Amino acid sequence: MSVENVLARIAELHQGLVPPSTAAQSAVNGAQFATMLQGQSSSAGVAAPAGAATTLGFSGATATTAGQRALAFAQGEVGQTEQPPGSNDSPRIADYRSSTAGSGIGPWCAYFVSYAAQQAGAPLGEAGQGFGSVSAVSAWAQRTGRWNPAASGTPPQAGDLIVWGGEHVGIVESVDPDGKIHTIEGNSSNAVTRRTHDASGDGATGYVRLG
Incomplete structure (x- = not known):
């Protein structure tokens, strides 16, 4: 048996x-x-994964503007690093460069925001070509009515790009009641990094509304 x-x-x-x-x-x-x-x-099959909620209370699925969608994408990229540090390169940074026509290995903060905007369905540039330089981002924004100069005193909104002259660009994540500006920035300490700035953006020259 x-x-x-x-x-x-x-x-x-x-x-x-x-x-x-x-x-x-x-x-x-x-x-x-x-x-x-x-x-x-x-x-268990439908429970939200731990950490799924974003700082601003929306995800890519609930974001309603192009800026919010770009921000939701950027939030998921925090922690991406250069490999090796100081190289301005990694497999993921190569993806960021792919959003910009004629791009090459180099400072990549503008590549990062160009890629985030592309993922949001609102690519930068009149032809959606993206930009490899910060000055090109701000020049395009001024040509197309998307530019909010910091000197105006009008605070940015979540999802706006924040620009420091021709040197650096990031994405605004939130603004505190006291004016402090929280950002996500590519090529900051060789990584995609969260930063906090004072109400002036620590000398930001302007903001770009993606839509």
């Missing part, structure tokens, strides 16, 4: 020794337990 047959026979004998009411209750309990497990399994 096989092991399976022996186990089956033992189960039959044990069932015969259990009073009918107890056996019925055991069956009910077993069914309830199975249902509970099934419910837990279903819930």
Whole structure:
């Protein structure tokens, strides 16, 4: 006799020794337990992953403007680093460069925002060509009415690009009630990094509204 047959026979004998009411209750309990497990399994399938909520309370699925969509993308890139440090390169940074026509290995903050804008469906440039230089980003923004000079005193919004002359560009993540500006910046300490600036943006020259 096989092991399976022996186990089956033992189960039959044990069932015969259990009073009918107890056996019925055991069956009910077993069914309830199975249902509970099934419910837990279903819930696990739809639960949001830990850390899914963003600082601003929206994700790529709920963002409504191009700037918010670009920001949602940028939030997922925080921590990407140069490989090796100081090289201005990595497989992911090569992806950022792909959004910019004629790009080459070099300072990549403008590549990063160009890629984020492209992923948001609002590529930078009249032809969607992206930009490899910060000055080209601000010049395009001024030509097309997207430029908000810092001197105007109008604070940026989440999803705006923040520009420092021709030197550096990032994405505004949030603005505190006291005016402090939180950003996500590519090519900051050789990585995609979160930064906090004072109400002036630590000398920012302007902001770019993506839409």
